[in-house]
Amino acid sequence: MKKVRSNIEKRRLVGVSVITLLSTISLLFFGFISPGKDKTTFGFVLNNEWVIIKEWVIASATGAKIFSLIAVVASIIAVLAFRANRKIVIPAAIATFGILMSFITWVASGKFIPFTGLLQGALLLAVPLIFGSMSGLICERSGVINIAIEGQLLASAFVSGVVASLTHKTIWGLIAAPIAGAAISFLLATFAIKFSVDQVILGFVLNVLVIGLTDFLYKKLLVPYQSTWNTAPTFGHIELPILAKIPVLGPIFFSQSIVVYLMFAIVATITFALFKTKWGLRTRAIGEHPTAADTVGIDVNKLRFKNVMIAGLIAGVGGAYYTVGSVGAFGKEMTAGAGFIALAALIFGKWSPIGAVFAALLFGFADNLQSTLTIIGVSIPSEFMLMVPYIATIIAVTGLVGRVRAPAADGVPYLRGGAH
């Protein structure tokens, strides 16, 4: 019997083949054709955590071979899983990890890689992305496209910076930020739901509006009156007792500012609420099939409005991370496109909370690896490293890593009687 392959299967096949090919190339190139001549040192100690292993020194060529071999084995497992029609996500992820580590070991030959610092930096760069993608997630799961994540992050970064500067209290900055995020959400919800404005256009316009307003006020107020308007204090690090002492994991996860702990809590809450509560079921219903939801008595537009507002609050906390959560002072367009990378993370993570978090972490890692390599003096064009999130997203949406599908009613205004 001839096997008929669907489009999705074909694309998964391409995905598996690409991973296998990359693993093989990585093994051949980093391991044999152009092996590193020196030793690579990985450092594991960052703060005052317990030390099990301080450094790990390995010959670059050997390390690259080991990690590439892991990648090759994982891709073989992925191929087998694909033929057995099982999920290929985990072996594919391990293969990606192997290729990445092999690359790092190869590229940092003769150099020192602060491994724990690399991961910690990756998490920190991912923090606003995770908040942003959670905002996008709640909107889009409810059927409202949110391209205005960038605007939400920027507006709340601005407001939290200004409020914290004026009050000299970080906490007021953290409280004001979600309100600013919700204000942008209010515009998004009002125009999208009440006036049925096209949501992609709307989100785009809101971003321009926020960029224009913050740039304007930055030049008009924050620069000339810097000492009163733009000297926000920052939250200190809170070291969780004992947990912060765990090697590698401690400094990464348990010695952070309160904003990062809030992020863990929010992600966990959303994951639980979206799949285990009545609210979550209803939210998913209005995002997939609003007519059916309406039939069973859910007020579609009211719930959508509410959810878009919640999303604004969450993005707002992410905005606060830019100012009171890390550097303090607000900078012109300081979010620098993070809202769009957050959108990319949401899509790369297939509109699931955990998926989006991992995607954001991956993007944060690529970003931080790039700057780490520049700092330790590896000459690789950093621009190509910075392209990683975007290329990854294109690969994701074109279906090379399996099926990526937005909620069915995403972006479609709901009008009773189906008149749209």
Place this chain on the structure above:
Amino acid sequence: MRNSLAKFLQAIKLPGLSFLMAFTLTGLIIAISDAKVIAKFSTPLEFIKSALAAIGNAYLALFQGAVYDVNLTKGHTFIHGFYPLSETIVIATPLILTGLSVALAFKAGLFNIGAQGQFIFGAIGASYVGFHFHLPIGIHILVAALVGAFFAAIWGGIVGLLKARTGAHEVILTIMMNYIASYFILWILKTQSFLRPGRIDPIAPEVNQSARLPLLAGANFRLNFGIFIALAAAVFVWWLLTKTTIGFKFRAVGANGQAAKTAGISVPFVITSTMMICGALAGLGGAVQVLGSTYSLNTDIAGSFGFDAITVALLGRAQPLGTVFAALLFGALHAGGRTMQSSTGVPLDIVLVTQALVVLFIAAPAFVRYIFRIKKLNASASLTSKGWNG
């Protein structure tokens, strides 16, 4: 006659009110962010007076910087007073081209956010041909512009092809492609072939004289031949959409993809070719910017031409003529914004706010009707793109 006047008034009612609201809100922001105005808060009459003065001064400066400034005629002919107008046209030129790129995509039901990236590739192509080769005058310009347009057509075509083959949404693809393009230009400007001799900062050599677009009003004005290229492109887009079979197919797919498919139109072909033409148009914008205005490629070459293009196309309701006028208007806002910033201290960035508000209200006719309590007479289709799955 009277009837047509009434019709005309009816047609410009909502856009007119949108502008009124946008400029009123912008004025309010200008007034309340002015320290001198705020200082008079305790005396209401003085407060209103100074607020109106602040707004009036800002908008006067905006006009002087965008259209005509009598101060510039001192010691010169009256022609010099029109220098601001020539600047408006210089800024509008690439905007018309990128705006047309977005507008054409809208007609085929595609939302091209990628004009920014396409612009960059157009600029790279035109710049390289411009400084690297020595060709006769005229031919050099033509080759440089065509190579730029070709690069951008490929860049846009990738999006079209990916969408046609895999169904991925063009909004996401073009956002990502923009970032890739902006990092690509950062990289290429550091490479040996794009390094200007004697410089270490990322700036390409100036294009040769033979590749520069001729100036139209003497050396004192930056006004150049590019505006004719942009206008010709607008005519081309109008002709393509209304007079050709392929244009009809574009519009058919834009109106209803399913119906077009049933009627035997190849939707993947339409998507790919639309995105290629859109890319070429935006790329031409990049080429015109390099060959007619900056003469060299730098990291900030694209400015916000690709993003403003979206607001331009939206304001122009995706019509070629409307896009030209919208681009001229935003060109005027940008040119005038500079003067406003230097003479009244109102930051240029306020222009972005005006721009966003105008488009927001134009895109939300229901909102404008709601605010002014206008009854809906006839359903005019507002511009829409499609959801992620559409």
